[in-house]
């Protein structure tokens with residue numbers, strides 16, 4: 001045996017305590033960077049509060065009223081729910097471009113099964129959720145098992161689902177009155193409560209509850225940690241014994257189901273069911289909320305609370321500019337700047353980690 | 355010295371290997387990583403695997419631990435043929451591996467990494483129905499394991515792994531394997547980035563694991579370490595096992611000569 005070398009003998013006397021240091025001379029900026037690194041939802045929250053303050057000061061009480069603020073929530077409920085689904089996918093370093101049209105086709109299925117075919121509404125809702133889930137499973141299968149890039153897969157399914165939606169529905173809108181007469185349950189999320197001048201719809205409440213549930217799942221269950229691990233470094237996750245394919249498959253499928261849930265909420269918000277909603281850029285709005293919310297497009301980083309704040313921020317900006325009577329293009333312009341700023345901040349914060 | 359060494363090889367001849375491989379092949383396009391490689395690990399021993407860079411050591415242990423699937427060959431664990439399709443299957447069979455690239459998730463915390471894929475849930479309703487993780491219990495366990503390794507410089511157990519130094523990361527990976535390995539522990543260059551104290555701790559840990567009866571495969575380029583702890587040394591060259599030597603019968607220069615091809619071993623596969 002060659003044994004312990006001479007210079008190693010002093011190791012017996014080595015310090016047995018966990019290291020600790022005085023933190024005094026760290027600059028404010030560094031500390032802020034660190035705080036944001038450990039609290040990724042803080043940036044969109046701060047910007048959200050600031051923008052509410054700025055619009056509140058320039059517009060005055062009309063903007064600051066609980067009526068206006070809750071109206072903003074009603075406007076963003078659908079995008080907020082879609083953004084939550086998008087967040088799950090983006091956390092795995094993927095993207096789902098089909099999420100908007102999956103929502104529309106799910107709404108069309110719900111409407112048709114209940115109104116045109118006259119089946120019981122709960123069955124119609126299940127059929128819609130199933131449609132969303134199957135679309136998600138299709139994406140998940142191609143991404144996780146066939147191993148195609150998510151961008152390409154969902155670009156393909158975006159077109160496929162959109163075309164299917166128009167061919168199947170013959171672009172027939174189901175009118176608000178028909179939904180009300182045959183399937184009032186589809187309007188469930190339009191039910192609202194008034195607290196003073198504040199109006200909260202079930203749609204808004206369901207968005208907040210959904211984000212809360214997903215936050216719990218992502219942070220306090222094993223599946224949630226696996227979603228982060230897969231997005232962070234898929235190879236390491238696999239070597240650590242995570243079934244990366246199952247995680248990806250479940251994430252895309254769940255995203256599809258959530259998109260179908262957004263469909264139900266959107267029927268409540270719109271009243272009618274219109275296949276032509278498929279041309280609205282819902283998925284881009286969902287991606288925008290996610291990115292502004294600080295979810296890294298490279299995967300594995302960000303908090304779903306950020307997505308909620310991101311969606312609210314877009315809602316506040318568009319409402320504020322609207323009340324100021326600005327050209328709608330200013331809203332588009334500001335959203336663009338917000339996206340770029342969010343990504344720049346994301347990069348800066350990440351430097352605190354490395 | 356000589357009789358003792360003989361005794362050891364004899365007992366090992368009688369005992370069947372816990373983990374062995376025969377005729378492993380692995381090709382990446384035109385690059386051959388494993389070329390008819392054999393491997394034997396006996397119960398309770400420390401087997402060092404040495405060889406030049408690119409000799410195929412990592413490929414060998416990846417094949418054994420389910421990280422890659424060999425093109426050909428057979429692997430047996432405790433006498434039964436196994437066919438691991440993923441690292442998870444090998445892990446479930448009790449083989450725990452520290453890969454050369456560590457396989458840690460940079461953005462996740464130390465605790466998250468240590469428990470990835472085998473998280474502890476809270477007892478009762480919270481755990482079984484709501485599937486809530488027991489962060490406290492996991493943090494405590496992770497801290498204990500790190501302290502056993504002497505990694506006292508890690509200040510915050512919830513620190514993201516990417517914020518650790520290279521050696522601290524290696525320590526986390528080794529702690530994870532040591533904490534969970536039940537049948538075999540494989541360490542691919544576990545001390546490459548470690549400091550003097552931390553390397554010493556890892557060697558102590560290896561000896562400690564052996565005293566618990568668990569055999570260890572140690573890949574290392576550090577000859578003094580290899581000769582200090584190994585019971586047998588598997589010399590890998592050009593994708594296959596060249597020979598196995600007993601460190602008590604050979605010097606470090608012999609081993610280096612064999613592994614680099616400067617000298618041919620007398621018996622093709624000893625021990």
Ligand SMILES: Nc1ncnc2c1ncn2[C@@H]1O[C@H](COP(=O)(O)OP(=O)(O)OP(=O)(O)O)[C@@H](O)[C@H]1O
Nearest residue numbers: 382385386387405406407408409410411412413414
């Ligand atoms: N994924 C891969 N694709 C292509 N070639 C590979 C791959 N992995 C390993 N190889 C090749 O296989 C051979 C053996 O590599 P391996 O990593 O097993 O060597 P090693 O003995 O572990 O070397 P080191 O001491 O440097 O870690 C090398 O020639 C390497 O280039």
Ligand SMILES: [Mg+2]
Nearest residue numbers: 411412413454
């Ligand atoms: Mg190697």
